[in-house]
Amino acid sequence: MMFFARWKTLSILAVCLLGVLLCAPNLFPKSSLPSWARQFSLGLDLRGGSYLLLEVDMDAVVKERLESLADAARGRLRAANIGYVNLAAEPAQRRVGLRVRDPGQVQAAVAVLREQANQIPTSLGTTVPDIEVATTPDGQVTATLSEAGLRAKATGAVEQSIEIVRRRIDETGVSEALIARQGQSRILVQLPGVEDPNRIKQLLGQTARMTFHLLDESANPASPSPPPGVMFLNGEARPGQPPTRYAVRRRVEVDGANLTDARAGQDNRTGEWVVNFTFDSTGTRRFADVTRANVGRPFAIVLDEKVITAPNIREPITGGRGQISGSFDARSANELAVLLRAGALPAPLTVIEERTVGPELGADAIRAGILALALGAAFVFLYMGFAYGLFGWFADLALLVNIIFLLAALSVMEATLTLPGIAGIVLTLGTALDANILINERIREEVKNGRPPLSALEAGFTKASGTIMDSNLTNLIAMACLYGFGSGPVKGFAVTVAIGTIVQMWTATTLVRLMVSVWYRWTRPKALPVLEDGRGFWGRMARPLFRLIPDVTHIPFMKGARAGLLVSAILSTASLIGAFYPGLQKGIDFKGGIVMEVRTQGPADLAALRTKVSGLGLGDVGLQQFGDAETVLVRLPVQGDENGTQAAVNAVRGGVEQVAPGARILRVEAVGNRVSDELFLGGMIALGISLLAMLIYIWFRFEWQFAIAAIVTLILDTTKTVGFMVLFGVEFNLTTVAAILTVIGFSANDKVVVFDRMRENLRKYKQMPLRQLVDQSINETLNRSLGTSMTLLLSAVPLALFGGDTLAGFAWVMLFGIVVSASSSVFIAAPIVLFTGENRLRRGEAPAPVRPGNQAPAGV
Numbered sequence: 089m090m091f092f093a094r095w096k097t098l099s100i101l102a103v104c105l106l107g108v109l110l111c112a113p114n115l116f117p118k119s120s121l122p123s124w125a126r127q128f129s130l131g132l133d134l135r136g137g138s139y140l141l142l143e144v145d146m147d148a149v150v151k152e153r154l155e156s157l158a159d160a161a162r163g164r165l166r167a168a169n170i171g172y173v174n175l176a177a178e179p180a181q182r183r184v185g186l187r188v189r190d191p192g193q194v195q196a197a198v199a200v201l202r203e204q205a206n207q208i209p210t211s212l213g214t215t216v217p218d219i220e221v222a223t224t225p226d227g228q229v230t231a232t233l234s235e236a237g238l239r240a241k242a243t244g245a246v247e248q249s250i251e252i253v254r255r256r257i258d259e260t261g262v263s264e265a266l267i268a269r270q271g272q273s274r275i276l277v278q279l280p281g282v283e284d285p286n287r288i289k290q291l292l293g294q295t296a297r298m299t300f301h302l303l304d305e306s307a308n309p310a311s312p313s314p315p316p317g318v319m320f321l322n323g324e325a326r327p328g329q330p331p332t333r334y335a336v337r338r339r340v341e342v343d344g345a346n347l348t349d350a351r352a353g354q355d356n357r358t359g360e361w362v363v364n365f366t367f368d369s370t371g372t373r374r375f376a377d378v379t380r381a382n383v384g385r386p387f388a389i390v391l392d393e394k395v396i397t398a399p400n401i402r403e404p405i406t407g408g409r410g411q412i413s414g415s416f417d418a419r420s421a422n423e424l425a426v427l428l429r430a431g432a433l434p435a436p437l438t439v440i441e442e443r444t445v446g447p448e449l450g451a452d453a454i455r456a457g458i459l460a461l462a463l464g465a466a467f468v469f470l471y472m473g474f475a476y477g478l479f480g481w482f483a484d485l486a487l488l489v490n491i492i493f494l495l496a497a498l499s500v501m502e503a504t505l506t507l508p509g510i511a512g513i514v515l516t517l518g519t520a521l522d523a524n525i526l527i528n529e530r531i532r533e534e535v536k537n538g539r540p541p542l543s544a545l546e547a548g549f550t551k552a553s554g555t556i557m558d559s560n561l562t563n564l565i566a567m568a569c570l571y572g573f574g575s576g577p578v579k580g581f582a583v584t585v586a587i588g589t590i591v592q593m594w595t596a597t598t599l600v601r602l603m604v605s606v607w608y609r610w611t612r613p614k615a616l617p618v619l620e621d622g623r624g625f626w627g628r629m630a631r632p633l634f635r636l637i638p639d640v641t642h643i644p645f646m647k648g649a650r651a652g653l654l655v656s657a658i659l660s661t662a663s664l665i666g667a668f669y670p671g672l673q674k675g676i677d678f679k680g681g682i683v684m685e686v687r688t689q690g691p692a693d694l695a696a697l698r699t700k701v702s703g704l705g706l707g708d709v710g711l712q713q714f715g716d717a718e719t720v721l722v723r724l725p726v727q728g729d730e731n732g733t734q735a736a737v738n739a740v741r742g743g744v745e746q747v748a749p750g751a752r753i754l755r756v757e758a759v760g761n762r763v764s765d766e767l768f769l770g771g772m773i774a775l776g777i778s779l780l781a782m783l784i785y786i787w788f789r790f791e792w793q794f795a796i797a798a799i800v801t802l803i804l805d806t807t808k809t810v811g812f813m814v815l816f817g818v819e820f821n822l823t824t825v826a827a828i829l830t831v832i833g834f835s836a837n838d839k840v841v842v843f844d845r846m847r848e849n850l851r852k853y854k855q856m857p858l859r860q861l862v863d864q865s866i867n868e869t870l871n872r873s874l875g876t877s878m879t880l881l882l883s884a885v886p887l888a889l890f891g892g893d894t895l896a897g898f899a900w901v902m903l904f905g906i907v908v909s910a911s912s913s914v915f916i917a918a919p920i921v922l923f924t925g926e927n928r929l930r931r932g933e934a935p936a937p938v939r940p941g942n943q944a945p946a947g948v
Contacts, residue, residue, distance in 0.1 A: 110496035131506030298344030307335035346371025350428035372408030483524035512584030518883035523596030566833030652915030663811025675821030680764035831905030
């Protein structure tokens with residue numbers, strides 16, 4: 089195991105060099121790099137910008153398809169002389185219905201409707217219609233949109249919307265925008281550097297579908313309802329006058345989809361702003377045919393169900409060019425031209441979640457993250473070096489490689505590094521050394537048992553490898569659940585921690601082993617530097633300088649087994665009660681609403697701001713000073729629906745500007761009630777599935793007593809962590825859910841290490857009483873458990889002190905969870921194993937001779 093062939097050594101070094109090469113491009117500007125180089129990018133919370141979550145209105149998509157089907161059926165039925173009544177689209181039932189007057193023509197009507205079906209390709213290479221036609225004995229015929237048709241329509245609408253959103257944003261000049269599909273009907277838009285996304289939201293909120301229709305001159309626009317095949321639409325409203333109402337035929341004569349260009353300009357005669365457009369060949373031909381056949385009749389240009397203009401056709405227009413005039417100024421004409429060039433959205437888009445961070449706040453977050461990372465790294469490096477000597481310094485070198493590999497992996501994936509991602513890197517500093525601590529403790533144990541140096545090294549790496557695999561897999565389970573049900577930056581945290589966990593297993597078991605192997609071949613030491621007896625400066629540096637606790641302890645932990653379980657049950661019960669009353673302080677992620685961070689030019693006048701914002705009629709408004717006298721945090725409740733949320737954000741912006749001119753909006757978070765419900769449900773599912781997955785894994789790897797003990801302990805750890813959040817008012821949001829899941833992963837990791845030693849001792853000491861065996865196993869792994877807890881504490885403390893407001897709650901929950909998890913392994917998990925396994929893991933309790941070095945004290 090300690091021998092490395094030359095090819096294997098070169099392969100390991102080549103992998104390390106590759107990691108450095110993949111990480112290096114992040115040190116240079118993107119413009120100076122070759123095309124193959126990849127970099128990770130900074131998230132919006134670090135460099136500033138806006139995050140928008142858009143939802144495609146699927147009801148509008150369905151309604152449009154049904155109305156199109158009804159309109160086509162109407163013309164075909166009339167052409168076939170099939171009498172019918174009550175032809176109408178019924179969006180609520182996803183169908184078009186009609187009744188055929190003559191029962192003998194029902195099948196002909198069915199054939200007409202089936203002709204209007206769109207064919208949907210399937211995975212088998214066949215096609216299926218998007219509508220299902222059915223009849224009743226009384227002549228009723230219905231065409232219902234099928235599930236396949238609905239899915240195809242939804243997929244097409246979202247994909248088309250993504251492309252059009254991308255075009256519209258590109259037209260505005262925003263660089264490096266990220267547009268991606270999220271879920272079935274949502275689109276994620278990230279806009280770096282955009283502090284006020286209002287203009288973008290306005291562009292994205294318009295469907296901008298332009299169509300050309302003939303007017304029905306026989307219809308009376310003043311009638312309460314339009315005749316079949318006609319719709320009443322309003323025109324442009326003029327100042328002081330009500331909008332004109334038009335009777336527009338539903339039939340689309342020319343579709344705006346045939347536009348090839350649209351540009352803002354000024355009319356040469358009047359000087360007013362207009363939009364000039366050009367058709368493609370199909371549109372040019374269709375436009376010429378329509379205008380040639382309808383000279384003298386009014387022709388309406390309709391944009392998003394509003395008549396922009398309806399001039400009379402004076403002569404055929406055959407050149408494929410036209411002009412839209414109206415009450416435009418330069419900006420509105422340019423925006424309409426952008427919309428028409430980008431194309432029409434298939435359905436309206438609604439902003440259901442918005443998060444905006446100003447560059448000033450992003451720079452603060454970067455400084456806080458780097459400071460926390462630097463301090464965490466320094467603390468952990470020094471602890472490992474001083475606690476484990478030369479082998480600890482080897483572990484530190486491997487940890488540097490681990491961080492390089494982590495950044496290289498993020499670069500290859502072109503991932504986005506967020507503030508929670510930096511927190512993940514900081515925590516990786518603590519968790520990555522867990523495997524090295526396990527190996528070093530094993531080596532030390534083998535040396536004290538009298539093994540020669542090479543044999544001790546072999547045994548240390550070999551015996552620790554199984555425990556390393558088991559303990560890290562539990563952490564990966566927690567991160568997989570967090571990634572599966574998390575959102576946005578929290579997913580980035582899960583990816584960062586998962587990559588760090590995978591890499592550290594390789595660096596600890598392979599790279600460090602290579603370092604130790606090379607060192608051993610060069611020095612051929614008579615004794616390994618794992619005990620505190622070095623001479624001189626270098627001798628002291630090569631050997632451990634301190635131990636958290638002595639190597640051999642005989643603490644009778646199981647004497648307090650019942651007391652530990654009782655205290656834990658009381659605390660967990662109190663925590664559960666507190667979770668409901670007074671209850672967790674839910675953050676905006678889970679309860680919805682609006683949070684705005686405002687910085688004024690001088691000390692903020694809280695009274696004036698509160699009066700102004702409270703007078704906007706937005707519900708119970710909360711204002712508080714935040715950090716310094718110039719910064720104010722504004723909290724608003726959920727505003728009913730997503731449109732109301734966006735209106736409230738704009739109203740507060742305007743109100744703050746009136747009271748404090750020159751004020752800057754540093755941060756906006758607006759989450760609708762539907763999104764908050766989904767995030768809360770996702771967080772709870774992630775917690776539940778992670779506990780279930782760990783139960784299954786530990787049950788598979790150990791006896792059922794260990795699995796039951798682990799899952800009960802994890803639940804109790806989780807409830808006490810929730811109680812801590814209630815007691816100290818820590819917000820319950822996606823970030824703290826990430827902290828809880830990380831605590832669960834670490835807690836399971838710690839239990840697996842103790843369980844692994846119990847299982848080993850069960851095979852080693854077949855007659856030792858279980859109570860004595862449990863105590864001995866805990867004592868033997870105590871230094872490892874406390875060492876890993878210490879590295880995690882040292883990495884998490886800087887996050888709590890310097891990580892900023894975003895990560896403060898996360899870090900304090902982590903710190904509390906680390907303490908609870910370390911203690912629960914001893915006072916909850918171990919007693920449960922003892923009480924459930926007394927008559928199963930050990931059939932007989934007669935004491936047997938035990939080696940003096942492992943002898944427990946009398947009476948244990």
